[in-house]
Amino acid sequence: MAEELTLRVITPERMVVDTAASSVQIPAIDGSMGIFPKHAAMVAALDSGMMTYTAAGQTHSVFVAGGFADVRDNTLRILTPAGEPPEKIDEERARKAEARARERLKPQRSNMTAEEAAIDIVRANAALHRAIMRLKVSQRGRR
Amino acid sequence: MASVKELRIRIKSVGNIKQITRAMEMVSSTKLRRFQDRAVSSRPYAEEITGLVSGLAAVLGPEVADKPLFKKGAGDKLCMLLITSDRGLCGAYNTNIFAQLERYIAAAKADGVDEKDIDFLVYGRKGYRYLSKRGLTVEAFLVEPPLENIDFAQAAATSKQLMVRFLDGKYSRVDILYSAFQSMVKYVPRAVPFLPVEQEGVTEGEEASISKDSDVILEPDAETIFDSLIPRYLEIRIYNALLESLTSEYAARRSSMKAATDAATDMQKLLKGQYNRLRQEGITKELLDIVGGVEALK
DSSP states (O other), X not given: OOOOEEEEEEOSSOEEEEEEXXXXXXXXXXXXXXXXXTOOOEEEEEEEEEEEEEETTEEEEEEEEEEEEEEETTEEEEEOSOEEOXXXXXXXXXXXXXXXXXXXXXXXXXXXXXHHHHHHHHHHHHHHHHHHHHHHHHHXXXX | OOOHHHHHHHHHHHHHHHHHHHHHHHHHHHHHHHHHHHHHHHHHHHHHHHHHHHHHHHHHGGGGGGSGGGSOOSSSEEEEEEEOOSSOOSTTHHHHHHHHHHHHHHHHHHTTOOGGGEEEEEESHHHHHHHHHHTOEEEEXXXXXXXXXXXXXXXXXXXXXXXXXXXXXXXXXEEEEEEEEEETTEEXXXXXXXXXXXXXXXXXXXXXXXXXXXXXXXXXXXXXXXXXXXXXXXXXXXXXXXXXXXXXXXXXXXXXXXXXXXXXXXXXXXXHHXXXXXXXXXXXXXXXXXXXHHHHHO
16 A cells, blocks of 8 residues: 555635545646655645646546645645636636636737736736636546 | 404414515525535635644744734724625614624724724625615625625635725725624624734634744745735635624524514414404304394294
């Protein structure tokens, strides 16, 4: 029996995942990070993106919308405002969000100040990133 | 004294009312349970977040007090998020909130803040009506989505709105007035400070998972995590306040509907008694007439 750690993905609405996993990969703010059993205690800020974990020999992926990872006592808790396994993702909506974000990133709009535009671009970028990640997770779950 | 016919009509209408109140009682029970379940399932998240906040606050130490969200706001005005219900028929639920609101306003006045200098953000039509009638400043009436379909995303948006307002520097404080759910029969309106974040509230309570001396890896570093953690902490507080208020509302509605059903049952019994007596009187009178007539014929 390989060593395992307890993985919990917790959102305000419910516990999305609660399982034993042999390895987990999380989208930390400065890059993807692998967590294995007996990891040292750690708190990490997460970016929105794809989290993957291996449980009972099978790899699963979950979309997380930012949040935090908290490792201690061989338990990894992912605290995120939204965590969605592939079957919960609304692809149609994600695609629309992607199109919307791309539209906002087009440069021709000039009816706002430079400052507003800068904020808007940051937001649109974040939205685009979320949409693409959702689609990626969803497609991976399909296979 | 009502006639037999009138009584019959009244008995029937009381019966109809009873049917409605009973149905409403049942609906409230179901909804109550649903909101309670949601409150319970949000607890692990809330606890973890609070634990992280207190742990990181300990790591950062006195630096925390210098953060804009922890300092008293620059302005003199107050901002309040008021959570009431959209619909009535829930007993003293809203009345109690308004009583608490008046106490809050009185306390603000004692501190030298005029009631016109309190800006309100309000959930629930009842609260909106009360505030407008009272001539107070309603900055925003939050209706979308309706209170009943509230979800975390909406609570997060509200929290963000409050945070932006606070950082704008117009207010010295942002408070929330909501109903804290204590048990099925006890829900108390409570005004709590929201911003600036009270350090005592954060550091006590939850047992800290990280302490100053423990060698927890912080990725990227304590301050970055802390700064992105605080908004999450505030969001979950709003979400909790909303859920508790909704739970209280339905608990209040359920018990007032139960009281109404019971009262209808009592009234039905009373009217039935009157009705039977009156009917019997009529029959006796008729019988006497017949017997009298027979006697007279002899």
